[in-house]
Structure formats: structure tokens, C-alpha cells
Amino acid sequence: MHQEIKTTPSGDMVINVGPQHPSTHGVLHLLITLNGETIVNLDPNIGYIHRSIEKMCESLSYRQFIYTTSRMDYLSSHMNNHACALTVEKGLQIEVPERAEVIRVIISELTRLASHQLWWGSMAMDLGALSPFFYAFREREMITDIMEETCGARLTMNYVVPGGVMMDLHPDFQKKVKAFIVQFKSKIGEYHDLVTGNIIFQNRTKGIGMLSKEDAISYGVTGPAARGSGLSCDIRKLYPYATYQKLQFNEILETAGDSFARYMVRMREMEESVSIIEQLIDNIPEGEFQAKTKAVLKLPKGEFYTRIETARGELGVYLVSEGGTTPYRIKFRSPGFSNLSALNHMIKGHKMGDLVAVMGTLDLVIPDIDR
Amino acid sequence: MENDALLNSLQTSFPDAACAIGSDWPEIDIDGSDLLTLIQKLRYDEQWTFDYLFCETCVDWKTHFTMVYHLSSTKHRHSVVLKAKLDHDKPQIESLVGFYKTADMLEREVYDLMGIEFLNHPDLRRLLLTEDWVGYPLRKDYEDPINMIRL
Numbered sequence: 215m216h217q218e219i220k221t222t223p224s225g226d227m228v229i230n231v232g233p234q235h236p237s238t239h240g241v242l243h244l245l246i247t248l249n250g251e252t253i254v255n256l257d258p259n260i261g262y263i264h265r266s267i268e269k270m271c272e273s274l275s276y277r278q279f280i281y282t283t284s285r286m287d288y289l290s291s292h293m294n295n296h297a298c299a300l301t302v303e304k305g306l307q308i309e310v311p312e313r314a315e316v317i318r319v320i321i322s323e324l325t326r327l328a329s330h331q332l333w334w335g336s337m338a339m340d341l342g343a344l345s346p347f348f349y350a351f352r353e354r355e356m357i358t359d360i361m362e363e364t365c366g367a368r369l370t371m372n373y374v375v376p377g378g379v380m381m382d383l384h385p386d387f388q389k390k391v392k393a394f395i396v397q398f399k400s401k402i403g404e405y406h407d408l409v410t411g412n413i414i415f416q417n418r419t420k421g422i423g424m425l426s427k428e429d430a431i432s433y434g435v436t437g438p439a440a441r442g443s444g445l446s447c448d449i450r451k452l453y454p455y456a457t458y459q460k461l462q463f464n465e466i467l468e469t470a471g472d473s474f475a476r477y478m479v480r481m482r483e484m485e486e487s488v489s490i491i492e493q494l495i496d497n498i499p500e501g502e503f504q505a506k507t508k509a510v511l512k513l514p515k516g517e518f519y520t521r522i523e524t525a526r527g528e529l530g531v532y533l534v535s536e537g538g539t540t541p542y543r544i545k546f547r548s549p550g551f552s553n554l555s556a557l558n559h560m561i562k563g564h565k566m567g568d569l570v571a572v573m574g575t576l577d578l579v580i581p582d583i584d585r
Numbered sequence: 586m587e588n589d590a591l592l593n594s595l596q597t598s599f600p601d602a603a604c605a606i607g608s609d610w611p612e613i614d615i616d617g618s619d620l621l622t623l624i625q626k627l628r629y630d631e632q633w634t635f636d637y638l639f640c641e642t643c644v645d646w647k648t649h650f651t652m653v654y655h656l657s658s659t660k661h662r663h664s665v666v667l668k669a670k671l672d673h674d675k676p677q678i679e680s681l682v683g684f685y686k687t688a689d690m691l692e693r694e695v696y697d698l699m700g701i702e703f704l705n706h707p708d709l710r711r712l713l714l715t716e717d718w719v720g721y722p723l724r725k726d727y728e729d730p731i732n733m734i735r736l
Binding site (some may be wrong): 264268271429434446447452519521530532534542543546555584 | 607608636637638640645646653655659677685686689690691698712713714722723725
């Protein structure tokens with residue numbers, strides 16, 4: 215079928231990437247202006263998977279609305295739920311039992327590991343290496359199995375309730391997590407051998423998609439993408455929630471600001487997550503896994519804001535309550551949305567082929583951007 | 586700066602604006618027309634350096650709109666909330682794109698879903714919905730012809 219090629223007045227070609235494209239991993243439409251093979255401008259066109267979760271939440275109760283957020287950033291579903299539960303708990307001043315907090319942190323870090331592993335596999339796949347995907351899924355499968363046994367779902371988990379977690383851990387939990395840690399630690403070297411040290415991979419990511427620290431702040435970029443530019447922005451360190459202040463872990467910072475730096479941040483972050491889980495897995499306190507709460511939750515009149523660190527960056531939950539049983543207004547400050555806004559700045563002047571490397575290291579999840 | 590010290594410094598510097606401690610951070614209630622002068626000071630004054638706009642949104646109160654800006658400083662690690670009251674019939678406010686690049690897409694989203702007009706925004710188009718969409722879905726008086734919740 216013949217299709218006319220669109221051009222700008224200056225003769226640059228305008229092409230569409232998406233809304234269905236293998237490297238966007240979702241329905242993201244990019245309108246790209248090309249001069250030869252060099253990208254002159256990139257205009258993200260989003261909204262293909264917009265479900266208006268914020269509006270939906272206005273008619274759901276404080277117990278129900280938490281679970282719509284599993285469908286935002288589906289790879290950080292547990293962390294999204296955690297953020298919402300923390301907001302409700304802040305409003306009602308519920309004291310969460312320590313056992314529940316520790317369980318939440320362990321599951322959060324397992325989710326982060328699973329998310330980073332999927333990212334690693336799919337990013338390598340986007341750059342032309344198919345096998346890392348299967349290596350990543352070998353370990354990720356162990357985590358999803360643990361999740362399935364713990365809360366019944368492999369991806370969009372609904373494990374958090376206001377006041378704690380939905381049910382207690384199953385008896386095999388510790389054994390299985392330990393088995394995963396042993397497996398992961400013995401295989402992380404393989405990850406580096408396969409991809410990190412690969413000269414083709416390094417050539418395609420080093421010096422590509424530069425983002426300075428100042429621009430990262432101005433664009434509101436957070437998470438591993440910003441830490442690759444040397445911006446300290448780990449909410450777990452800066453504004454600790456749950457039990458993070460009692461734990462020993464490092465905030466991973468790289469200063470180069472290119473795609474390779476962002477890649478390295480995530481790779482090293484996985485090791486930190488494993489170290490957090492190791493600190494907690496043998497020290498899960500005994501006791502209740504859920505605080506006693508009323509059947510119908512009513513938040514007092516006011517505004518509540520929670521910031522947490524998901525696998526992609528800073529998630530903010532801004533909740534306005536009028537004293538009723540449903541939120542008056544909810545805004546989710548999603549990390550992917552702000553990270554995407556920097557893409558045009560990062561990709562300008564690069565070749566078309568570099569787009570995949572830059573998008574890969576931004577780790578965009580489209581339902582998180584659209585909400 | 587701690588919240589109390591921050592509130593004090595804000596109150597002495599902006600005697601006209603209403604400052605108070607909110608649920609987490611100090612809040613400044615302003616008139617929409619003062620926004621740019623205030624942001625100029627908050628962004629570039631050494632004692633504050635609010636260089637990171639981490640959330641920008643709008644609340645529909647049926648009689649008026651409130652624009653809510655959450656600002657943070659990556660240098661001093663303190664945060665502040667700005668609130669500007671807007672008219673319900675003709676909601677307009679200055680854009681912050683000149684100060685924070687992230688405001689570009691955040692404001693387009695608010696324009697799309699709430700119908701707030703941002704003055705001097707370089708590229709104010711609908712973001713999530715199509716250009717010919719009628720109405721602003723996040724407003725309280727918006728009626729969806731197919732309301733899944735009430736079906």
C-alpha cells in the first residue's frame with residue numbers, strides 16, 4: 215500500500231513510532247522528526263491506555279481504590295499499593311504492626327528485583343540480544359512463584375490493605391526467598407558477562423542519551439534514571455518510610471549521565487535489594503500482620519501526600535479528603551510520566567537507532583504514564 | 586530547613602501571603618496573579634532554592650479551582666506547597682514552564698483533564714484525550730455518557 219511521506223517545511227521527514235511498536239513495550243506513540251537519520255524532534259503522544267484511574271478512585275472506598283493502582287505501573291504493583299495504604303494510614307493515624315511493615319518491605323524489594331530483571335532482559339532484547347531475556351526470566355520466575363503463593367497473583371498483586379497486609383506469610387516463604395537469593399547471587403555474574411561487558415552493548419549505550427544533573431532536576435526525572443546523572447533522589451534514603459531507616463543499604467549513584475550509567479545503577483541496585491532482603495528475612499518479627507481497623511474507613515477532612523520509591527522512581531499520592539468514605543480528589547504523581555518528558559531533550563541529535571537504547575534505560579511502563 | 590524555620594522565613598519574606606503548616610509541609614495560599622513573582626524568589630533565592638517541582642495538579646471545588654504546586658529543594662531537602670485559587674468560569678494561571686521543564690507536560694495534563702488555561706505555555710495542546718473531546722473529565726460536573734460505575 216502506498217503511503218505518502220510527511221515532511222516539515224524544512225524538508226525533515228516525520229515518522230510515527232508506535233502506538234504499536236515492539237520497543238515501546240506498550241501503546242506509546244512517538245511522532246519523530248528526522249533529518250536523514252538524526253532525530254530533530256520527538257513528540258510523545260500518549261493516552262492510548264488512559265483509564266482515568268484518578269477519576270475512578272473518586273467513587274471507590276478507601277479499601278477499594280488501592281487496587282486500581284496495581285494497574286498503573288504493573289511491575290511495581292506492590293509498591294503502588296503500599297503508597298496508597300501509607301496515605302490512608304497517615305490520614306487515620308493507624309499504627310501498622312512491625313511484622314506487616316517488614317513483610318511489606320521484603321515484598322517491595324522482591325518486586326523491585328523482578329521489575330529490574332524484566333527491564334534487563336527486555337532492554338537487551340531491544341538492543342538485539344535475545345538470550346538475556348530467558349536468563350532474566352529464569353530468576354524472575356522464582357520471584358513470581360513466591361508472589362503467587364503469598365498473595366495469589368503473579369503480576370498485579372493486591373497484598374496490601376490499610377493497616378497491614380491481607381494475609382500472613384505462608385510457612386515456606388523464608389525458605390523459598392533464601393533459595394532465590396542463593397540462585398540470584400550465583401547468577402548475577404552471568405548477567406554482567408552476557409551484557410555489561412559486551413563491547414557492542416557498551417558502544418551502543420556509552421555517551422548516548424546524556425542527561426545532566428540540572429536537567430534531571432528540572433524535568434523531574436527520578437529513580438535510577440536520575441541517579442545515573444548523579445542526582446541523589448532515593449526516597450527510601452531521603453524520606454524513609456516503613457522500616458527503611460533501620461536498614462543498611464547504599465543509594466547507588468553514577469555520574470556519567472548516559473545510558474550506560476543508568477544501566478549500571480539498576481544492575482547495582484539489584485544487589486542492594488538482595489542485601490535488604492537478607493537483612494530482613496531471618497528477622498521477621500512475630501505478631502499481628504494487620505492492625506485492627508474499622509469496617510468503613512473515613513478519612514478526616516484534609517490533604518495527605520505520600521512519596522515512595524518504586525522501581526521507576528518517585529511515586530507521589532496526593533489525596534484530598536472531605537471527610538467522606540471516598541476520596542474527593544486523588545492525584546498520582548507517576549515517575550514514568552516525568553521521565554518520559556525528558557526523552558525529547560535526551561534524544562535530540564542522536565541517530566534513530568539510539569532511541570531504543572535511551573528508551574530502554576528510561577524503563578518506561580506505559581500504563582504508569584497514562585494512568 | 587525544618588518546617589517551622591521554613592515557615593518563619595516564608596512569613597517574613599511574604600507578609601501578604603497566607604502561610605500555614607499543612608499536613609506535611611508549609612503551605613502558601615496565593616492569588617493566581619502573584620504566582621510568577623513568588624516562584625521567581627522561591628526558585629532562585631539561595632535560602633530556599635526550590636528547584637524541583639514534584640507535583641502539579643488541580644482540585645475542582647465546584648465554586649472555584651485550586652492549583653496545587655508541590656515544590657522541593659534538592660539542595661536543602663525541604664518542601665513547600667503552593668496553592669492558588671482560580672475562578673471557576675474562566676480558570677487561568679501563568680505557566681511555570683520557564684522555571685521547571687517538567688511543568689510542560691504536567692500543565693498539558695491539567696489543561697486536558699481540568700480545563701485550566703495556562704498563560705504563556707509554549708505548546709498548550711490536549712495530552713491524553715483527542716483534540717475534539719468535549720468537556721474536561723476530572724471536573725466534578727463532568728457527565729460521561731457511558732458511566733461504567735453507574736451502569
